Amino acid sequence: MKRFAAAVRLRGARAREIPGFRLAVVCGLLAVTAGAASLLGALELAPGRVLRAIADSSDPMHAVLWDVRLPRVVCGALVGAALSVSGALLQTVVRNPLADPGLLGVTAGAGLGALVLLIFFPDLTRWLPGVAFIGGAVTIVLLLTLAWRPGRAIGPLRIVLSGVAVQAMLFALLSLLTFAYADRAPAFASFLVGSLNGLGWTDALTIAVPTFVGLTLALVYLRPLDVMLLDDVSAGGLGLSVRSARIAISGVAALLAAGAVSVAGLVGFVGLVVPNAVRVWAGPGHALLLPLSAVGGAALVLAADAAARTALRPLELPVGALLALVGGPYFLSLLWRKVA
Amino acid sequence: MNTAVLRADRVCLRHAGADRDSVRDVSLAVHPGEIVALVGPNGSGKSTLLGSLSGEVRPREGRVRLDGADITRIGPRRLALRVARLPQEPVGPEGLTVEALVRQGRYPHVGAFGTAQRRDEVAVREALRAMELGDLRKRPLETLSGGERRRAWLAMVLAQEAEILLLDEPTAALDLRHQWELLEILARINRERGVTLVVSLHDLEQAAALAHRLCILHRGRLYEAGAPASCLSREMLRDVFAVDARVHKEDGRLRVELRGPADPIREM
Numbered sequence: 001m002k003r004f005a006a007a008v009r010l011r012g013a014r015a016r017e018i019p020g021f022r023l024a025v026v027c028g029l030l031a032v033t034a035g036a037a038s039l040l041g042a043l044e045l046a047p048g049r050v051l052r053a054i055a056d057s058s059d060p061m062h063a064v065l066w067d068v069r070l071p072r073v074v075c076g077a078l079v080g081a082a083l084s085v086s087g088a089l090l091q092t093v094v095r096n097p098l099a100d101p102g103l104l105g106v107t108a109g110a111g112l113g114a115l116v117l118l119i120f121f122p123d124l125t126r127w128l129p130g131v132a133f134i135g136g137a138v139t140i141v142l143l144l145t146l147a148w149r150p151g152r153a154i155g156p157l158r159i160v161l162s163g164v165a166v167q168a169m170l171f172a173l174l175s176l177l178t179f180a181y182a183d184r185a186p187a188f189a190s191f192l193v194g195s196l197n198g199l200g201w202t203d204a205l206t207i208a209v210p211t212f213v214g215l216t217l218a219l220v221y222l223r224p225l226d227v228m229l230l231d232d233v234s235a236g237g238l239g240l241s242v243r244s245a246r247i248a249i250s251g252v253a254a255l256l257a258a259g260a261v262s263v264a265g266l267v268g269f270v271g272l273v274v275p276n277a278v279r280v281w282a283g284p285g286h287a288l289l290l291p292l293s294a295v296g297g298a299a300l301v302l303a304a305d306a307a308a309r310t311a312l313r314p315l316e317l318p319v320g321a322l323l324a325l326v327g328g329p330y331f332l333s334l335l336w337r338k339v340a
Numbered sequence: 341m342n343t344a345v346l347r348a349d350r351v352c353l354r355h356a357g358a359d360r361d362s363v364r365d366v367s368l369a370v371h372p373g374e375i376v377a378l379v380g381p382n383g384s385g386k387s388t389l390l391g392s393l394s395g396e397v398r399p400r401e402g403r404v405r406l407d408g409a410d411i412t413r414i415g416p417r418r419l420a421l422r423v424a425r426l427p428q429e430p431v432g433p434e435g436l437t438v439e440a441l442v443r444q445g446r447y448p449h450v451g452a453f454g455t456a457q458r459r460d461e462v463a464v465r466e467a468l469r470a471m472e473l474g475d476l477r478k479r480p481l482e483t484l485s486g487g488e489r490r491r492a493w494l495a496m497v498l499a500q501e502a503e504i505l506l507l508d509e510p511t512a513a514l515d516l517r518h519q520w521e522l523l524e525i526l527a528r529i530n531r532e533r534g535v536t537l538v539v540s541l542h543d544l545e546q547a548a549a550l551a552h553r554l555c556i557l558h559r560g561r562l563y564e565a566g567a568p569a570s571c572l573s574r575e576m577l578r579d580v581f582a583v584d585a586r587v588h589k590e591d592g593r594l595r596v597e598l599r600g601p602a603d604p605i606r607e608m
Contacts, residue, residue, distance in 0.1 A: 221452070223452050227444055229436065230431065233391075233425065233430070234427060234493075236425075237424060237425035237427075238420055238444060238448060239415075239417035239419065239420025239421070240417075279434075283435045283437065283480075284433040285440055
């Protein structure tokens with residue numbers, strides 16, 4: 001038995017040496033969850049039926065799949081990828097595994113921007129992602145200024161506490177706005193926890209643009225990202241302008257988070273759970289970390305959403321609540337490990 | 341061929357928020373192929389001076405020049421091609437392998453958006469071999485011993501292939517044997533690759549054995565600079581380090597024999 005286990009480990013180790021093996025595994029996971037997400041819902045459909053209905057426009061389920069389930073799957077995948085990569089970038093920027101767009105208040109900042117636009121300038125909703133981006137970026141700047149001490153990495157406690165403080169202020173503003181303008185604010189409860197309910201192709205397009213721009217920029221920035229993992233003096237000694245790199249990468253992280261917030265509200269914990277899990281498996285290098293986080297984040301959100309839609313059928317739960325249920329304990333375990 | 345001359349001209353250095361200069365009016369020229377050791381008590385300004393030589397600390401007054409050009413005007417990547425710097429306690433992320441770390445040393449050559457060439461791979465392989473890390477190259481840094489980890493970081497700056505290497509207390513926190521090995525390695529890098537070294541050290545005997553020239557700092561000022569045999573004196577040890585010690589030569593090496601604290605009246 002022992003020898004068998006050792007042999008499995010050895011083969012596992014060898015398989016992991018093959019480039020692309022990890023990516024293939026995670027992509028497989030994504031395919032399965034995407035499939036499951038399109039099958040499951042308020043109406044139950046058999047796999048064969050789904051394929052037929054997608055192809056056949058005379059099928060009564062054709063419209064349900066094309067107008068409800070598929071855009072929702074696409075949105076979910078993009079939200080997951082964007083938040084997960086945003087988290088990975090923020091973790092590198094502050095050199096701390098506890099960073100996450102939700103925990104640091106970046107999504108709340110983006111949400112505040114979005115809400116202000118929706119309430120006061122309802123005609124300008126196509127600028128939603130742009131305004132959300134500004135809100136998220138301002139929050140990052142605020143946070144880094146609060147937590148920064150020159151020449152030192154930001155300790156785990158410091159970053160978490162600064163995030164809590166910033167987030168409390170942002171949530172206060174968010175609540176004040178929705179109370180004062182209850183008639184104009186969108187479904188606030190589901191916005192606060194994060195939900196994919198009722199998303200269509202317009203929403204998919206809204207998030208697709210910032211997500212693809214953000215992911216491309218992040219992948220272009222691979223090498224500086226890797227250098228940023230070293231302490232400031234070493235990174236500077238290698239010729240990286242640490243300050244400008246930090247600003248640029250924070251901007252990309254804000255853009256990704258803003259895209260996700262614009263369609264799905266304040267979905268939390270994806271950016272914390274996925275990159276940290278990937279790092280255990282694939283190491284800290286961004287060449288693997290970013291693609292794996294993107295695909296893994298998409299898979300996680302789709303799986304959570306599939307569960308959210310089926311757990312209390314026909315009631316559709318907000319996906320953010322389910323993610324927080326998983327993410328909270330994971331966050332605690334990380335905090336214990338890193339602070340102790 | 342290494343021809344780089346690094347020169348600090350009457351630099352005054354101050355940390356952000358401090359109300360006093362931590363280095364005052366220090367001039368120092370580092371010539372191609374030499375080993376300069378910065379020595380002095382804690383807080384005498386060794387690290388700050390090293391920081392200014394790598395362009396990290398901007399002088400409040402004075403200038404640092406590389407071949408006559410003000411280094412604050414050289415782009416960071418171009419400067420990194422010629423001057424490499426290793427802090428006293430470099431920090432890498434959990435799970436980073438030795439090889440991945442050493443590859444970072446090629447950043448100034450490859451750039452943010454370039455692709456690694458064959459010569460980059462060769463430089464990485466050579467640095468790993470020079471530091472005898474071949475067998476450890478797949479190991480994460482945190483699983484290495486202190487001495488191995490120090491060698492891994494040194495391999496990173498070696499792969500950078502800069503002419504000048506600035507090292508901040510490379511022997512700190514190593515046991516005696518690893519200290520000795522590291523000094524051997526530094527001497528070999530200098531001898532075989534012709535790399536100029538500026539090293540801050542605490543141990544005076546080690547500094548005297550390794551360096552061609554000592555640069556003695558005392559409360560942020562340059563006390564004396566010159567050959568170890570002429571700098572290392574009873575007077576210097578009393579003035580700078582506040583100890584009563586005898587210096588003598590044994591088997592061709594300078595020895596410092598500590599006798600106790602310096603005369604308290606003299607210290608006042």
